[in-house]
Amino acid sequence: MSRELTAIVIVGGGTAGWMAAASMAHYLRGKPVTITLIESSAIGTVGVGEATLPGIRNFNASLGIDELEFIRATQATFKLGIEFKDWHRLGESFMHPFSGAGVNLSGVGFHHHYNRARQQGLDIGSYDDYCFSAQMAKQNRFAQPQVPPVNALADYKYAFHFDAIAYANFLKQRAVSQGVQAIDAKVVDVGLHSDDGSIQHVTLDTGLQIAGDFFIDCSGFRGLLIEQALQTGYDDWSHWLPVDSAVAVATSPSASPTPYTRTTARTGGWQWRIPLQRRVGNGYVYCSQWLSDDQAREDLLSNLDAAPVSTPKTLKFTTGKRRKFWHKNCVALGLASGFLEPLESTSIALIQTGLSRLLQFFPVNGVVPEEVDEANRLFSLEMERIRDFLILHYYASKRDDGEIWRYCRTMSIPDTLQKKIALFRSRGHLINFELESFDNNSWLAIYNGFRFEPKLYDLAADQLPIPLLEKQLNGMRESIQQGASGAMSHAAFIAKHCAVSLA
Ligand SMILES: Cc1cc2nc3c(=O)[nH]c(=O)nc-3n(C[C@H](O)[C@H](O)[C@H](O)COP(=O)(O)OP(=O)(O)OC[C@H]3O[C@@H](n4cnc5c(N)ncnc54)[C@H](O)[C@@H]3O)c2cc1C
Structure with a gap:
């Protein structure tokens, strides 16, 4: 042609x-x-x-769009990552921030030191404690990252809710x-x-x-x-990602919008909460095989932080790709x-x-047929990598209170994911296949959030004496806490720089 x-x-x-x-x-x-x-x-x-990923900033910039103009036009708030509440087990939560955790020590990846310290029984806090943007998020604070970052711990990205x-x-x-x-x-x-x-x-x-x-x-x-x-x-791909429905409703705005998306695992699936400047978006994603639309709607309406300001809307889909x-x-x-x-x-x-x-x-x-083939190959790979990352969230959950969790825990998973998990579990190895959308930092956040604990760690980590390791870890946590608590509240940042006018 x-x-x-x-x-x-x-x-x-x-x-x-x-x-x-x-x-x-x-x-x-x-x-x-x-x-x-x-x-x-x-x-x-x-x-x-x-809810978006940090790449949206590049898209806007490539078109010459002014960020503040965009924020006001779309009543956006800032997003430093996603909080996963009750996903691993009821009562537990962790962050998937748009950044890494800790810094490498003696040329060895932070997560190996973290794993070693854990195995030594040191009091090291949670993985999130080593992540500046996760701590800012937890304190409802926001600051734009400095470029270049003031230090390796303060290297993070942000996206938007809009x-x-x-x-x-x-x-x-x-x-x-x-x-x-x-x-x-x-x-x-x-x-x-x-x-x-x-x-x-x-x-x-x-x-x-x-x-x-x-x-x-x-x-x-x-x-x-x-x-x-x-x-x-x-x-x-619904045998791996069985959710096929969502019900969405908006609620009145929060005076203190979180700079992160919250996703809460529920018996039949999971609920999102996405704060915008003038409203909050909420939704319940579920599998209709195990939860009726009426029940999902009722569950969503009884788990909102504020009064609904729209009529709930149900959407149907089949997970997968063209x-x-x-x-x-x-x-x-x-x-x-x-x-x-x-x-x-x-x-x-x-x-x-x-x-x-x-x-x-x-x-x-x-x-050109060869170019089309290549574009299709890249598209398929990209979708498969994201698919694997998503499956991990369901497969790793220890929840036992709904059919969806019991199904996902025991389902067979793609070989590519199986291999990744096996390598991480053995020694904290992280492997990247072609066209990963989520980098090692993201995989580590999810592995740690779901408490995957590698049996071994990189032997080179043993070169760091334990008292020095403990000192370094304490130092990182303190510096992150200090830096995060110095940032402005998210609401104050928006009010100062980019609030939607009420007119
Ligand atoms: C429950 C749910 C939650 C989501 N949350 C997120 C999220 O947080 N972040 C994210 O990145 N994405 C999210 N998405 C995906 C996101 O909504 C879509 O990727 C995005 O909105 C793009 O949609 P679209 O433009 O492809 O399709 P649509 O919004 O459906 O637009 C289709 C367009 O085609 C037009 N059209 C259709 N048929 C005809 C016709 N016959 N003649 C003329 N025009 C026609 C329609 O009028 C419309 O303009 C979510 C999706 C769902 C279902």
């Missing part, structure tokens, strides 16, 4: 569609390419997706001002080329036909182009490309990496 690319058509105007439009308008400026986005206000968007609908609107304004044509109509048919089966045009409910050389499917779970028209196929992210002259982004469940806030980040991949292999002079 070699058609010169002059017209891009994006179907869908949710977060994925407008991120794609803003990105294409930015990178294709000055080129003779038209960009048309079709969205349907009658269908609407999923309307959830409020209103996804407001973000899409914010990007829409930019994209339209840069020449993207927006059409509000429903796509009712997809026309294919008779020679190679690629997409020729879409037909709207107004009768209009919109032709294009390249199509980006951002139509959400339905995958209007990639699945319904091109029948690309779906890898269903077999190909790129098929013929169509790329799928966002929910149209798959959904792994929202536990680690990976969906919006995946839209971003999908866009980077599209740009990397952009079909300026027509689609």
Whole structure:
């Protein structure tokens, strides 16, 4: 297939569609390419997706977006990580911060020293005590990291909690001002080329036909182009990630919003709490095989910190991924490309990496099959790595009070994850496969949070005399406590720098 690319058509105007439009308008400026986005206000968007990963800052910066303007436009708050409450066992909690813990000593990774100290029975506190951003988060404080960091302990990143609908609107304004044509109509048919089966045009409910050389499917779970028209196929991963439903509701804002997402494990799944400036997003993610929609709704409503300000909305999904992210002259982004469940806030980040991949292999002079194969290989690997990371959270839980926990504890897991766990358990080894979205720091946070205790540690750690090790560990904890308690409260930081105006 070699058609010169002059017209891009994006179907869908949710977060994925407008991120794609803003990105294409930015990178294709000055080129003779038209960009048309079709969205349907009658269908609407999923309307959830409020917690992000630090990469969102790079995405915004790459488009020249001012961070404070973005925060005000999307009523964002800051996110230093995720608190996992009651996940390992009821009554326990730990943080997955966007940073590492401790510093290497004598060239040996901190976690080996931590493990050695634990085995020696030293009073070393929790793993979170060695993490500056986790301590700031626990104290409801926030400071932007200094670049470069003042010391290795103060090296951390942050992301945002934001209103996804407001973000899409914010990007829409930019994209339209840069020449993207927006059409509000429903796509009712997809026309294919008779020679190679690629997409020729879409037909709207107004009768209009919109032709294009390249199509980006951002139509959400339905995958209007990639699945319904091109029948690309779906890898269903619900045997590993069995949640298939969520009920979401907003509550009134908190005077003291946390600079972290809270996820609380419950009998039938888990509940999220995501504070924005003007409301708090809440939801319960569960598996409908073991919990009815009515019961989930009731459980959510009886476990809120504040009064609901919206009507609960139930959403259904199948965890997994599209077999190909790129098929013929169509790329799928966002929910149209798959959904792994929202536990680690990976969906919006995946839209971003999908866009980077599209740009990397952009079909300026027509689609090159080898490039498409490579883009699909990378997409699959990325999804599989995240899948494994998510499975770990369920598999490692010791909860026994619901079918979902009993099922996940004993399910067979992918070989790639099995290998990682075995190597960590033996000696704290961390292995990275190609295209990991979560780095060693993240894996360590989860392993430690679920109390995986390696039998051995790196022998080189023994070179550090125990009294010196104890002194170093105490020093790290003290310095972190001191630094964290010197930061402003999260609420005060927002009020000072980026509060949404009440007008
Ligand atoms: C319960 C839940 C919680 C989530 N939480 C997070 C989170 O915390 N962090 C995160 O990163 N992600 C999260 N996500 C994922 C996130 O919501 C999505 O990745 C993101 O919103 C992108 O959605 P989308 O644009 O792909 O799809 P949608 O928002 O569904 O948008 C689809 C678009 O396609 C249009 N459309 C559909 N059919 C037609 C048609 N026939 N004609 C014309 N237009 C059409 C719709 O009108 C809409 O504009 C969550 C998802 C769920 C289900």
